[in-house]
Amino acid sequence: MSGSYPNTRMRRLRANAWSRSLHRENLLTPADLIWPLFVTEGAGVEEPVATLPGVSRWSVDGVVERAKEAVALGIPVVALFPNTQPDRRSDDGAEATNPDNLMCRAIQAIKDACGDDIGVLTDVALDPYTSHGQDGLLDAAGYVINDDTVAVLVDQALNQAEAGADIIAPSDMMDGRVGAIRIALEMNGHPNAQIMSYAAKYASAFYGPFRDAVGSGDLLKGDKKTYQMDPANGDEALREIELDLAEGADSVMVKPGLAYLDIIWRAKQAFNVPIFAYQVSGEYALIEAGAAAGAGDRDALLMEKLLAFKRAGCAGVLTYHAPVAAKILNG
Numbered sequence: 001m002s003g004s005y006p007n008t009r010m011r012r013l014r015a016n017a018w019s020r021s022l023h024r025e026n027l028l029t030p031a032d033l034i035w036p037l038f039v040t041e042g043a044g045v046e047e048p049v050a051t052l053p054g055v056s057r058w059s060v061d062g063v064v065e066r067a068k069e070a071v072a073l074g075i076p077v078v079a080l081f082p083n084t085q086p087d088r089r090s091d092d093g094a095e096a097t098n099p100d101n102l103m104c105r106a107i108q109a110i111k112d113a114c115g116d117d118i119g120v121l122t123d124v125a126l127d128p129y130t131s132h133g134q135d136g137l138l139d140a141a142g143y144v145i146n147d148d149t150v151a152v153l154v155d156q157a158l159n160q161a162e163a164g165a166d167i168i169a170p171s172d173m174m175d176g177r178v179g180a181i182r183i184a185l186e187m188n189g190h191p192n193a194q195i196m197s198y199a200a201k202y203a204s205a206f207y208g209p210f211r212d213a214v215g216s217g218d219l220l221k222g223d224k225k226t227y228q229m230d231p232a233n234g235d236e237a238l239r240e241i242e243l244d245l246a247e248g249a250d251s252v253m254v255k256p257g258l259a260y261l262d263i264i265w266r267a268k269q270a271f272n273v274p275i276f277a278y279q280v281s282g283e284y285a286l287i288e289a290g291a292a293a294g295a296g297d298r299d300a301l302l303m304e305k306l307l308a309f310k311r312a313g314c315a316g317v318l319t320y321h322a323p324v325a326a327k328i329l330n331g
């Protein structure tokens, strides 16, 4: 099938920039990027997130400016995460279903300003709204109750869709939530609202800075191992993805990203559907810290990691580096 040396010299095609360009197998463009944004109350507010250098929480007006920036850079989607005020957090996370919550106001403001120039992705899970930082409702023993939580998640998803969300992204890992959300969207006039499910989401040590950003880190006691996946498992991820697709997910996500490239690859081979990676907060922070410590050139490090997701089979990547990467790609 392949020749042998010297008939075949693998370095021949690498000898010049034009040839490397001609033979490049994978391409990253700004259109592959989804930019996660943290929203906070107030007006004209920018709060840097200490554990995520270069990332801030923005009040709604600032988030709108970021969305306009995304449009200008060619980034097709922003993902929103609210830092809910402490007095609006409760055991049952009821603020998640309030039509006037921070999330809904941000969705509406972006849609009013940018219309269909940008897609708005919204996270479905209760952790930014609960006083205990878990993604769902707790029983007396502190166990996250699946079916009761799904009922609230359906209301949360509808609340977001009513506010104008384009992509509903359940990140909670409850069983059956994708199917329940899909039916509710169909029955309530949102047949074209997409579902991008966090299908294979691991109980990861890489989420720490995110929890600081949404303000749930100090509230959370224990871990999320009864619903998020064991990092030791791969076959189980394929079952999760298969189930979410059967329940009506339009696209699926693997999260975190780089430590789970094998899952992305296997899912792409098995299902050939749009797969997204979430390069999570801890991954972002490690690149920034590594570059600051002299481990390498920041831009080169981040672009190499983002390209790896395309090579593994991703349609796109959620990354806090989205605006930086887009600027690099746009020259």
Ligand code: PBG
Residues within 6 Å of the ligand: 123, 125, 127, 135, 171, 172, 206, 207, 208, 209, 210, 211, 224, 279, 280, 281, 282
């Ligand atoms: C909420 C949610 C989390 C992230 C996205 N949605 C945190 C968690 O599950 O604890 C993590 C994102 C990141 O670390 O960048 N369910």
